[in-house]
Amino acid sequence: MAPKTLFEKVWVKHVIDTSLDLPLLFIDLHLIHDVTSPQAFTLLKDQGRKVRRPDLTFASADHNVPTTDRNLEFKDLLAKIQVETLINNCNEFDITVYDLDHPDNGIVHIIGPELGLTTPGKTIVCGDSHTSTHGAFGAFAFGIGSSEITHVLATQTLPQAKPKTMNIQIEGQMPEGVSSKDIILSIIGKIGTLGGVGYVVEFTGSTVKNMSMDERMTICNMVLEAGARSGMVAPDETTFAYLKNRKYVPKGEKWDEAVANWRKLYSDPGAVYDKTVTINIADLAPQVTWGTNPGQVTSIDKSIPSPNSITDSTKRTAAESALTYMDLIPLLNMNEIEIDRVFIGSCTNARMEDLRLAAKVAYGHKVQNNVTALVVPGSYHIKRRAEQEGLDKIFIESGFEWRNPGCSMCPGMNPDIAKPGDRVASTSNRNFEGRQGKDVRTHLVSPAMAAAAAITGHLTDVREWNYKGGVKRNEAFS
Amino acid sequence: MKPFRKYTGSVVPLNKSNIDTDIIIPTEFLKRTERTGYGQHLMYYWRFNEDGKPNEDFVLNNETYKQATILLSGENFGCGSSRENAVWALHDYGFQVIISPSFADIFKGNCSKNGLLLIELDHTQMEELYARERDNPAFSLHVDLENQIIQDKFGWTVSFSIAPSIRHKFLNGHNDIDLTMAAEGNILQYEKQRAFYMDPFVN
Ligand code: SF4
Numbered sequence: 263m264a265p266k267t268l269f270e271k272v273w274v275k276h277v278i279d280t281s282l283d284l285p286l287l288f289i290d291l292h293l294i295h296d297v298t299s300p301q302a303f304t305l306l307k308d309q310g311r312k313v314r315r316p317d318l319t320f321a322s323a324d325h326n327v328p329t330t331d332r333n334l335e336f337k338d339l340l341a342k343i344q345v346e347t348l349i350n351n352c353n354e355f356d357i358t359v360y361d362l363d364h365p366d367n368g369i370v371h372i373i374g375p376e377l378g379l380t381t382p383g384k385t386i387v388c389g390d391s392h393t394s395t396h397g398a399f400g401a402f403a404f405g406i407g408s409s410e411i412t413h414v415l416a417t418q419t420l421p422q423a424k425p426k427t428m429n430i431q432i433e434g435q436m437p438e439g440v441s442s443k444d445i446i447l448s449i450i451g452k453i454g455t456l457g458g459v460g461y462v463v464e465f466t467g468s469t470v471k472n473m474s475m476d477e478r479m480t481i482c483n484m485v486l487e488a489g490a491r492s493g494m495v496a497p498d499e500t501t502f503a504y505l506k507n508r509k510y511v512p513k514g515e516k517w518d519e520a521v522a523n524w525r526k527l528y529s530d531p532g533a534v535y536d537k538t539v540t541i542n543i544a545d546l547a548p549q550v551t552w553g554t555n556p557g558q559v560t561s562i563d564k565s566i567p568s569p570n571s572i573t574d575s576t577k578r579t580a581a582e583s584a585l586t587y588m589d590l591i592p593l594l595n596m597n598e599i600e601i602d603r604v605f606i607g608s609c610t611n612a613r614m615e616d617l618r619l620a621a622k623v624a625y626g627h628k629v630q631n632n633v634t635a636l637v638v639p640g641s642y643h644i645k646r647r648a649e650q651e652g653l654d655k656i657f658i659e660s661g662f663e664w665r666n667p668g669c670s671m672c673p674g675m676n677p678d679i680a681k682p683g684d685r686v687a688s689t690s691n692r693n694f695e696g697r698q699g700k701d702v703r704t705h706l707v708s709p710a711m712a713a714a715a716a717i718t719g720h721l722t723d724v725r726e727w728n729y730k731g732g733v734k735r736n737e738a739f740s
Numbered sequence: 741m742k743p744f745r746k747y748t749g750s751v752v753p754l755n756k757s758n759i760d761t762d763i764i765i766p767t768e769f770l771k772r773t774e775r776t777g778y779g780q781h782l783m784y785y786w787r788f789n790e791d792g793k794p795n796e797d798f799v800l801n802n803e804t805y806k807q808a809t810i811l812l813s814g815e816n817f818g819c820g821s822s823r824e825n826a827v828w829a830l831h832d833y834g835f836q837v838i839i840s841p842s843f844a845d846i847f848k849g850n851c852s853k854n855g856l857l858l859i860e861l862d863h864t865q866m867e868e869l870y871a872r873e874r875d876n877p878a879f880s881l882h883v884d885l886e887n888q889i890i891q892d893k894f895g896w897t898v899s900f901s902i903a904p905s906i907r908h909k910f911l912n913g914h915n916d917i918d919l920t921m922a923a924e925g926n927i928l929q930y931e932k933q934r935a936f937y938m939d940p941f942v943n
Contacts, residue, residue, distance in 0.1 A: 278930040279923040283905030286923055288930050290938045298823065300773035309917070317940070326771060340771035347773050379940055391822040391846060405846055407824035408775070409853035409916070417920045419927060423903070455758065456816055459845060489819070491845060510940040520937035555758060576757050576815065583756075673821075675767040682790075694762045694820055696785050 265530030267427050268496050269462050272402045272527070276385045284421035290384035291318055291401075292414050293370045294357070296341075296348045297325040297675070298389030302411035303351040311416040313355040318418060320379060321352050321359040324369045325390075326676050329638050329665035332362055337677055355415075366509075368641020368667045371395040371609035375479065376643050378508025382497035382524040387414055392609050392691060394486050398478035399505070400497035400527045402462065405486070425491045426460050426536035429529075431467040434544030439725035441619065442477035443611055443689065443708035445469070446484040447549035449541060451559040458490030461537065464529060465495050469543055475504040476615040483610045484691050487556040496528040550596050550721055551693045551706040553584030558693075560596060562711070562723045568592035587695050588703045589685075597721050599705065603686040604629075604716035605698075606662075606709050607638030608672035611689035614644055616709040621653040623713035626730030629661030630719035636678065637662045638670040662716065674698040687715040741855045743913035747836055750880045752808035753873050754799055759813060760820030761847065765829040778825050779832030804878045812869055813840040818847025827854045837883050839890075841866050852906045853916060857885065859900050872896065885910055 266274075279286040292315075294302075299321070306313070313319060326341040336342035345362065352359035360367040366377060370388055374380040374396055382400035387393060391405035406420065414420055430449060436442075450457075463485050470478065473495075482493035495501075502521050505511050512520045529535075547561035558581065560567065569581040569592060585592065590599070606612070606620050617639060629635045637657050639645040645667055648654055654664045670678040672690035674697055680686055682701040689712050693704035705721060714722040769781040786798050794801045800808075811830070817840040818826060827850045830838070839859045843851075851858050861869065872892065873879055882891045885907060891897045909916070 279926045282919055282923065283908055286920060286926070288927070288934075290934075291940075297770055301775045301824070304773070304775065311917070320940075338771070344771055344773060381937065384938060389822060391820070405822040407822050407827070407846060407850035407853065409824060409850065413917055413920065416917050417927065418931075419920055419923075421905075421916065421920065423905075455819065456842070459816075459842075489816075489845065510942070512937050512941045513943070516936065516941070523935065523937065555760075580757060673767050675770060679768075692762070692820065694760050696766050697762050700766070700768075700785055 265533040267529040267533040267535060268400060268464055268494055268527055269402060269427050272383055272385065272400070273424065275383065278419065282421060284423055286419050287385055287422045288419050289318070289387055289414050291320070291374070291379055291386040293374055293386070293388035293393070294319065294321045294348070294411065295325050295370050295388070295390065296323045296327070296344045298408055299351065299411060300344060300347045302389070302408045302415060305409065305412045306415050313357065313415045315418045316356040319357045319415070321348060321357055322367055322370045322373055323348055323360070323362050324667070325669045325673055327362055327668040328677050329668045329670050330677070332666055341676060365642050368643065369609045369612065369669055371483065372613065372640035372644070375399065375475070375504070376508070376641055378505055378511035381505060381511060381520070382501060382527050387420065391486050392483050394490070394492040395479050395483040395609055397482040397492050397494040398475060399501055400494060400524070402492060402494065404492045425462045428458065428461040428463045428490070429535040429538040430463050430465050431538065431540045432465060432469040432543060433467045433540065434469055434542045436469060436543060437546060439710065439727070440543070440546050440548055441708040441710065442473060442480040444546055444549040445543050446481040447551065447556065447559045447706060448543070448546055450484065450488045450556045451549070452541070453488050453539060455487060455555050455557040456489045458485060458488035461490050463490045463493045464535070465493060466529070470495055471498070474615060475500060476613040479613065480610055484556065487691060497524050548708060548711050548724055550711065551704070552588065552590060552596065553581060554587050554693055554695050555584070556691065556693060556706060558584055559706070562596050562721060565593045565595045566590055597723055600685065600720045601687045601705070601715050602633060602684045603680050604633060604635040604712050605638070605671040605686055605688040605690060606712050607636065607640070607670045608690035609640060610691045611709045612638060612640030612644065614647060616689065617644065617648050617653050620709040620713040621656040622729065623710050623724060623727055624660040624662065624717065625656050627660055627717040629716045633716050633719055635662045635716035636665055636671065638665040639667050641667045660717070671698055674702070687712045687721060741913045741915060744855060744857060744910040745886055747857070747883045748880055749809035749836055750807055750878045751810040751812055751873055752799055752805040752878065753812045753870055755812065755814050755870055757814035758816045758819055761818060761823050761826040762820055764818070764826040765823065770823060770825055775828055776832060778829035779834070782829040782833040808878060809834050810837045810839065810881055810883070811835050812866070812873065813838060815841040817843050819844035822846045822850070824850045824854070827851050827856055831856050839866070839869065852909065855910070857883065857910060859883070859890065859902065861898065861900060865898050
């Protein structure tokens, strides 16, 4: 048999019909949330259809929820209606829903893996573009729109054009102070926001092999911003160790049988990708975006590029308008940019290792008086675990706010919105105009860089950080 | 979906690349549970000033373009979040066709499900289109999906390519779910032979 890529192995297993315009894919796991599902259910009901597989559908309230005291009334009536609509729809169609007060509640892309719903080889969809996160487990996972949500609810399938495959091979040892967030930002900077269009990206290479699951999830999460349909990493011992004993994974002999099958999910030697990109990260510096798309990024020890030096006219105009929006001037040193707010959270960077790295930076320091800094764990599991480890105390003593789980400042659609004109160092995935609120300027960074910025009040090279103890780096990974 | 075969409408030029879905419909307007009524908030931060009054400098607020139903735009239109609300907002506002050098992946899929036709032309053709518009502001274009051509009344014609699946669906006004249901037998059979570890394990 011809050698196959990881993606192809997952793809062929799920194509159930080829007689239609597009191949029809069976969907193993459908995650839904408060913001994109209401209209999908309306359409489903309008057409008189039922949910075909409620047992493969799971919901969490995460996007538009308050992260402050959950016992308080929702300040935003419409948000309240959205969450209630989600719960009512799930109850009506017998779908498991992790409501705001459920101990398993959290951001969909965080609780999927945490609960062991996300497993290798699955096809996973959700009405949120960062569904690619789940690809870190060797699943083919992608974001869908509301009509597609209806389609999956009604049929548990989705017509899909087959994407091309790209291999992004990452080599080199991760330098101190550099995280997987910096790697993916630099990749987007390199291949551009259109570089991945039409592709599903498989991340390979020694760096990826040595990454923890939290780190793999961060790169798969953000590969979307390079335009890719999804990202994937072949499952290995790291994957199985993460998943073992999670709530929804098989147990006992069944576990062994599942793992034996998952071990077959890798790209065969000699498998052909449509494109291959190799990146060495041994000399990588922490990355910071200066513009209004994630590809407008540079190293913390560099300055803002001058649009005049950009030869491509479209890119030059884009850079000029980005700098106007960002209220920045060319050639300004990145580490001189002062910030008003810090957000440590989102499905990109709100997992245990992210919080540990941020806490390690924060330990023994104080957030600048004029900076508002939020730490929003990705789920209640993470929140409880962080509290067991005392991270909450480190954050609170340093002057960070310690919140309840949710998307918070990432989508800018709940009370955690920034003020017009605010400049934010954010661990989320999008720095688009208006993403975090009208006229809000976003700089995407890693959790350690975000914590450092909160303390100094400006973007700061975390490689030169004065650590005062607390969480050790090697303890950050487990 | 209603069948879409031929369409004539006037154009509005918005020659900017990477117009993302946050610009098309800012997140703060996503809190509705309906599929309608998003047009009023289309490109809100561009269309309206801080005080809520229309931004007169923005092309959509220009009297000349008030009736436009065909949008000309820059590359990578519709990038960003998967929110289908972006498509509903464009449609609800009145756009029937968008012409650009390229569109974002998910946005494309969403449009195909809502009867909003996307046409890709290469950069040279786009430039010609913008130039023709400059000479005849808000000129009208005839889109013929059956023959895959665009024409103006002066006889200028350009052909475009489009995924056969999308063309077929638009011409026939097919509903995706009904098309899939025709494969019900295959779905049932697949469900029978699916491996146990593909299901959530419940004790
Ligand atoms: S944190 Fe942001 S990207 Fe992630 S699911 Fe929530 S809104 Fe989407």
